[in-house]
Amino acid sequence: MSDAPGNGHPEGCALVTGASRGIGEAIATALAAEGWPVGVNFRSDEQGADRVVAAIEAAGGTAVAAPGDVTDPATADALFTQLEERFGPVLVLVNNAGTRADGLTVQMEDDAWQLVVETNLSAAFRLTRRAVRTMTRQRFGRIINIASIVGPKANAGQANYAAAKAGLIGFTRTVAVEVARRGVTVNAVAPGLVDTELTEGIPSKFLEAVPARRAGTPEDVAACVRFLASDSAGYVTGTTLTVDGGLSA
Amino acid sequence: MATTVTADQVEKVVYDALAEIGPSRDQLKREATFEELDVDSLDLAEVSQVVEEEFGVTLKGDDVENLKTVGDALDLILQRATS
Numbered sequence: 001m002s003d004a005p006g007n008g009h010p011e012g013c014a015l016v017t018g019a020s021r022g023i024g025e026a027i028a029t030a031l032a033a034e035g036w037p038v039g040v041n042f043r044s045d046e047q048g049a050d051r052v053v054a055a056i057e058a059a060g061g062t063a064v065a066a067p068g069d070v071t072d073p074a075t076a077d078a079l080f081t082q083l084e085e086r087f088g089p090v091l092v093l094v095n096n097a098g099t100r101a102d103g104l105t106v107q108m109e110d111d112a113w114q115l116v117v118e119t120n121l122s123a124a125f126r127l128t129r130r131a132v133r134t135m136t137r138q139r140f141g142r143i144i145n146i147a148s149i150v151g152p153k154a155n156a157g158q159a160n161y162a163a164a165k166a167g168l169i170g171f172t173r174t175v176a177v178e179v180a181r182r183g184v185t186v187n188a189v190a191p192g193l194v195d196t197e198l199t200e201g202i203p204s205k206f207l208e209a210v211p212a213r214r215a216g217t218p219e220d221v222a223a224c225v226r227f228l229a230s231d232s233a234g235y236v237t238g239t240t241l242t243v244d245g246g247l248s249a
Numbered sequence: 250m251a252t253t254v255t256a257d258q259v260e261k262v263v264y265d266a267l268a269e270i271g272p273s274r275d276q277l278k279r280e281a282t283f284e285e286l287d288v289d290s291l292d293l294a295e296v297s298q299v300v301e302e303e304f305g306v307t308l309k310g311d312d313v314e315n316l317k318t319v320g321d322a323l324d325l326i327l328q329r330a331t332s
Contacts, residue, residue: 136295178291 008231009140013037013087015079017070017127018097020048022196023146026218027094028052030226032061037087039066041079041097062087070097070123071115076130089138092229093131095124095168096146105159113160120164125171128186132179141184142229145172146221147240149192149248165190169240176238185237189224191216192244212245254304254330259323266299267292267319279320290314296322304330 013036019028020042029052032038038056040063042049049065056063066082068075083090099119101112124145135141150158151165169188176186193206194216207215224241227233242248264277272286283293290313297308306329316322 133298136291137298182291 009091010089010138012089012091012138012140013039013083014092014094014229015039015041015066015083015090015127015131016094016096017041017123018043020045020052023191023194023218023221024094024096025052026222027096027146027225028063029056029059029061030219030222031092031094031229032056032063033059034226034229035061036092036229037062037064039064039079039083039087039090041066041068041070043067043069043097070127071118073126075123076126079127080130080134084134089134090131091135091138091140092142092144093127094144094146094225094229095127097123098146100158100161102157102161104157108160116160117164117167120161121167121171124168128171128175132175132184135184136179136182139183141179141182142233143172143175143184143186144225144228145169145186145188146225147172147188147190149190149242149244152190152240153248172240173238180237183234185228185234187228187233187237188240189221189228190240190242190244190248191221192242192247194218194221210245210247211249214245216243216245254327256323256327259300259304259327259330262299262303263296263319263323263326266296270295277319279318279323281319282317283319284317286319293322300326306330 014031016024016028016038018024019040028038028040040049040052053063053065064086066079068079080090097119099116101116103112128143131143145168147168148165151162151169155162172186172188193210196218220243224243267277268274270292276286293313297313300306300308306326
């Protein structure tokens with residue numbers, strides 16, 4: 001599928017972490033529509049991942065469910081090996097898997113800090129480290145880290161999340177510079193308030209603060225990822241594309 | 250397996266890997282420095298991957314940092330591959 005007309009990239013596949021629902025599902029669907037065979041990573045929601053794979057296949061795309069908890073250091077290699085054997089090199093990596101464990105800093109337990117930093121930041125590092133090994137030698141790669149406007153912007157009760165996401169943006173910029181001349185781009189997408197399970201329970205007063213007067217959709221975020229993963233975005237690297245309806249403008 | 254690696258094998262693998270990155274074949278000799286070959290740390294990381302695949306020798310960032318010439322690299326890899 002990746003040799004569709006007009007594609008200037010080598011044959012390979014895409015991996016989207018945390019893709020059994022929400023933003024990850026929309027991203028996996030969008031990349032499959034671009035012709036990429038997609039690894040739909042999930043940790044516990046196997047049913048969800050199977051549903052995403054089935055929907056992609058029904059639309060004429062190619063996908064496989066790729067189990068693995070990204071907080072486990074052994075997962076990166078296992079995921080890449082699975083996909084390489086099936087589809088060839090992973091040329092698009094979307095670090096989307098994320099979690100929250102909110103609380104005021106004064107009351108935050110170490111566990112809540114560790115979980116969020118491991119899932120949202122350290123896992124992205126390990127997957128990226130594994131990905132660039134292959135991408136640099138293929139002279140093509142697209143790494144897209146799903147960050148957040150929380151990080152660059154404060155949000156009381158999310159110090160762990162903000163630290164991880166701000167760290168992810170700094171990480172993105174530096175890796176981008178390291179691998180730029182190998183045709184590998186590294187960018188971040190920073191969603192604002194997006195309507196997913198992860199954002200359930202957020203007070204409606206936040207919506208009133210969004211200039212676009214609506215929550216974003218997973219598809220709004222996926223469209224940005226689709227662009228950054230495309231051949232046309234080869235000169236875009238080290239940047240963060242904010243998709244927040246103007247919330248942080 | 251590791252003890253059968255020869256200097257010629259190491260030279261061939263390293264030269265092939267370097268030639269793919271940029272330097273022309275006639276520039277590749279033991280005395281050539283990575284600086285004059287315009288081979289930087291990212292390039293050497295890529296060469297290290299090839300070496301790891303071929304000989305099972307892992308070169309860490311610290312190892313590579315101290316390499317000045319092609320000969321330095323060949324010697325280190327051969328030493329690691331045969332020890």
